Amino acid sequence: MKKVAIGCDHGGFVLKERVVSTLKRLGAEVVDLGCYDQNSVDYPEYGKKVAVEVASGRCDLGVVMCGTGIGISIAANKVRGIRAAVVTNTYMAKLTKNHNNANIIALGGRVITPDEAEAIVEAWYTAEYEGGRHQRRLDMITAIEEENR
Numbered sequence: 001m002k003k004v005a006i007g008c009d010h011g012g013f014v015l016k017e018r019v020v021s022t023l024k025r026l027g028a029e030v031v032d033l034g035c036y037d038q039n040s041v042d043y044p045e046y047g048k049k050v051a052v053e054v055a056s057g058r059c060d061l062g063v064v065m066c067g068t069g070i071g072i073s074i075a076a077n078k079v080r081g082i083r084a085a086v087v088t089n090t091y092m093a094k095l096t097k098n099h100n101n102a103n104i105i106a107l108g109g110r111v112i113t114p115d116e117a118e119a120i121v122e123a124w125y126t127a128e129y130e131g132g133r134h135q136r137r138l139d140m141i142t143a144i145e146e147e148n149r
């Protein structure tokens with residue numbers, strides 16, 4: 001069973017319940033790191049919380065949500081080992097696992113609907129990393145991290 005960390009700010013909160021129920025339906029264990037209501041909070045805090053759980057290996061994957069998905073993805077990507085991808089459709093969701101092995105996806109509560117979020121999470125969660133030529137490129141990304149510690 002995969003363990004998936006979840007985090008959002010107030011702008012992403014509208015998607016959280018559906019993302020959690022989708023992941024549970026798919027058989028994942030969900031670790032909900034907040035926020036827990038629509039009061040205004042700062043997305044870097046929640047992007048970091050999820051990213052640290054994934055980078056440490058305590059969780060296998062993560063889903064982060066803010067208004068656009070952008071700010072919280074930028075925050076998550078500051079943690080070494082994280083490949084967080086903003087995703088707005090199922091094609092991007094599948095391809096970012098197939099090619100980028102994205103260990104976090106970022107969704108925008110002001111960009112997509114809960115129905116779209118459900119389809120996106122399922123497409124990403126059930127897709128497989130293809131390895132092969134893509135691994136060389138991921139190794140290049142890791143090298144950028146190492147060169148800029």
Ligand code: RB5
Pocket residue numbers: 009010011012043066067068069070071072
């Ligand atoms: C918060 O209003 C908003 O800036 C945030 O949710 C997100 O969209 C940032 O990228």
